[in-house]
Amino acid sequence: MTIARHLHGRTARHPRPHSMYTPRVYTPCSVLGMSIGHTLLGLLESGPRHGYDLKRTFDEKFGHDRPLHYGQVYSTMSRLLRDGLVEVDGIEPGGGPERKRYAITQAGVTDVERWLATPEKPEPYLQSTLYIKVVLALLTRRDAAGILDTQRSEHLRMMRVLTDRKRKGDLADQLICDHALFHLEADLRWLELTAARLDKLAAAVTP
């Protein structure tokens, strides 16, 4: 748990009930930053890599319009190294951080496992994180559909709470809840669509 807390920068939610999902949550925030550690860990699962190699792979699969700075990779890898989730597998002659070859530790594998299995808190712009999770699951031959199902369940859990609150609340409550519900529904629709296209996605991301 401690590792997870470090990584997420917050406490694990499960099985504690969620805090209320309100429009307040809809503020831009970089979800991406929070998952870089897990993403790099996941990429390492397929075999030891150099830091530069990791950056290239990340950019290729998830970076698209926002490539990682090498500095981000360096600092993240140092944190992972410190927490014992990766180890240095070898150093190329010439020195410098970019010459280190990293490998994932057993603790690291467990952490990725846990991260993938834990549904994300339903919130805006979640797709990026979910997308990464799904792709990583596909890359590491884990159950990607299960991730989506778990996430749907999480969303529905939230929707139930909102639906219940809506039924008991006044008109203002109803309108606010409806707004949130429609957004959650949009997420769910994305989940359904992704689930329906898992096979295609797998073919696209796995070499």
Next chain:
Amino acid sequence: MNAPAGSLLVAEDLRKAYGPTVALDGAGFSIHPGEIVAVMGPSGSGKSTLLHCLAGIVVPDSGTITYDGRELTAMSDAERSALRRGEFGFVFQFGQLVPELTCVENVALPLRLNGTPRREAERRARTWLERLEVDDLAGQRPGEVSGGQGQRVAVARALVTGPRVVFADEPTGALDSLNGERVMELLTEAARSANAAVVLVTHEPRVAAYSDREIVVRDGRSRDMERAV
């Protein structure tokens, strides 16, 4: 999947094929008395077939369905029909009200199939129409009422016999969101107050949100999200 204790309706390892098309391929299900369970999944996943099996409309090729300690698959057609008349209620997507009968006659129909005299059946039907806020439609025919009203009549018809399980197959599928939600509210409220379990087949998340939990059917296999996590 092991059925949790106290389940009212439990299905295990159901398989059903229509010719070469496999509709169910090892699906399971369970529901407690008074519980509302959403059955979700993409279209063609086998949701409706699962519902038909659970309701005893379709006999699965293999697997077991236990309702209240009785094995459904071992029953004769007549026994299953009697069970559906007496203990189950049904709501379908397009209401499926009999177009020639008035609304109150439609609601009274399941009671009359059970042998309740016409007068008494229609009296009880009227009270249900009242509960679903459509008592002013009693004398109208389904063709003369709106989709949302018709669906409320259908809900009244499903609940009028005091069923222990209500099977609802896309009950709001043909309605706009406002009407759909009102129907869902009325359905779940009425079911809860009557302690009827509801098996709710839907692909709409906001409809599924009226359930207590959901199971997902994909490629003929089901996944119970409560117990899977």
Next chain:
Amino acid sequence: MSARQWTGDLALGVRFAFAGGREGWVRALLTAVGVGLGVALLLLATSLPNALAARSARALAREDLTYGNAAAPAAGDALVIASVPTDFHGKSIRGRVLQPEGPKAPLPPGVARFPRPGEMVVSPALQRLLESDEGRLLRQRLPQRIVGTIGDDGLIGPNEPAFYRGAGDLAGKVDGGRIRRIGRFGDPSPRTDPWDPVLTLLVLVVIVVLLTPVAVFIAAAVRFGGERRDRRLAALRLVGSDRWMTRRVAAGEALAGALLGLVFGAVFFLVGRQLAARLEVLDVSVFPGDITPAPALVALVVVAVPAAAVLVTLLALRGVVIEPLGVVRAARPARRRLWWRLLLPLGGLALLAPMVDQGNRNGDFNQYLVTGGVVLLLVGVTALLPWGVEAVVARLGAGGVSWQLAVRRLQLSSGTAARTVNGIAVAVAGAIALQMLFAGVEDDYTRSSPHDLTRAQMQATLPGDVPVAPALAKFRHTPGVRRVFGYAEGGIGDRPADPVHGTELTVGDCAALRQVADLPSCRDGDVFAVTGGEYDTETPHLARAGRTLYVDPSYEGSPKRRQVPWRLPRDMKRAPSRPDLLGNRRGGFLATPGALPAAAGPGLRGEIYLSIDRSVPEVEERVRNTAAAVSPLSTVDTWSSVERSPRFASLRTGLFVGAACVLVLIGASLLVSQLEQLRERRTLLSSLVAFGTRRRTLGLSVLWQAAIPVTLGLLLAAATGLTLGAVLLKLTATPVRIDWGGVLSMTGVGAGVVLAVTLLSLPPLLKLVRPEGLRTE
């Protein structure tokens, strides 16, 4: 609106009629078969007058017994002809004996040359019969050598059994009755009106009664698949065709079905024509060539059927608004009004009223009034039924679930139900009326036999030149004959020619004479004057002992008879009459053979009365064979307890079969619409099964749905039929008597059709309500 656009729309409709894969074809075929059957029936009906005319022309052309044609033909070129009909296994065989008296003697139609004595020419049907195993006994009766075949010209139908036999000894036997001398065949003065007015009436009514339901059926047939068509038209509206275009397209579809139906009808007609040649109804068969409709009538059918199909379609579309997004039926059709519907049958009665009792006065019926009246009465049924169904169904009350489902359905769309039942109602109404008319008219032809059948059941008549006593012995030795009584009978008068007083003379032995009168005593040589004979006012004038009377006197206008003088003996006795072997009380004189001069013998005909054992196989045929062996000019009659006009009996059977066929036809269309309706409601029915409705309940509701309108239709049909029947009987001045048998049998067939339709629609129903029906497509 250009003509091109018109034809374009119609052509689109024609394409639609056959498009839509297998289902489209099946629907088009069904319509075509329905229309085709109707067209074939129409063509057959329009051929009927021609066929009857051809028949009577053939009959007239071979006529040889021309009454009132006493003028003796030129000597030397005459033909002596004798009528020798016989019966075999209930079938009448036309038989003639021919003896030409010169080279220019007339040949009968269809005969190439005269058969010589010991030879005969036969019709193909008789030849087949004689050559079959069945005809073995008949061959003994007609042993002559077959030297030729009677051509079609000489026969009134292909299955008519007939023969012409040669003879050389007829000339001396001409009696102006059964044996006569003629100079030509054919009636030189044919009756100007060969139609019995009652027969005219019957034929008219039969045609109307059988054709009205056919029209109803055609109307139903062109509406097969109507719902689907409406949806298709709605799709057309969506892509931008206007209301009139869709109507034209619909008309094109109906036209296509009707035109294909015409082709089918022509084929059915040609096939039916050939089959009709093999068919024999009431001993009547018709040459296929005679079944030829009048060209004008054919043209009428060819134009009227498609026109009617289009008209019916357009009328049906009247109550339907086809909008781009679907079909809207006029939500609540105007309540049906009674008054104009009542006008039709009342108008029909009004047309028929002036002709009441015409049958008595030999009056001729105005064909237009009769046809118009009957049609109006029957069409009145089709107009009254929708109103009646609506009115009754609206009042039908509580009942079981199946009853409620059916009643409510009928309340919502009683028109559809009434339309399908209309055909049944018209057919049954007409058939009941006809059955009643036949039964009534038949009463004139059928009466219980006055004959005393305990003592004799057959009678053979021998010509005068055959001695009775040896003949009696031959009959006695025929297997199956129990007792035989023989008499020589003839006329007797006070003058040799044209007597003022005349009565009958019966000669027989004492045992035979005791069968006709209570004799005080009897031995050979006795003569008795009978007292108390029926209608006998003459004997008292003649019965004076010692007076000379003349046996077999001549009458003016017929050949000279024997005129044998006979003196009544002084010891003539009187004897009171008693019912003779046939139950008649005869009068006149009785004589034992010894009391008469030998010369009187040939002037009397032999009458043999036979009591037979009917349990002996073929006893009747054996008796006829014996009679033929005794004399080829003999005739035989068989008495039965009820004399029934076989003509009408078989006519009634024919009508019953025809009406039953029409009902089956209508049942087929009922079934089609029933199945169509079930298919449309498949999801609903499946959902009813889902919440536990018993299949029995659904089946029953289907039954009620058909049975309620049909019951109403049959009730109305029975009422109309009885009314029409009563009116028709009034027309023919026959006492009105209700023929409950006819009513029951026709309504029974109607009910049977409903039951069959329900039973046949049950398997599809059960198949439809399987859970698969719930799956949304």
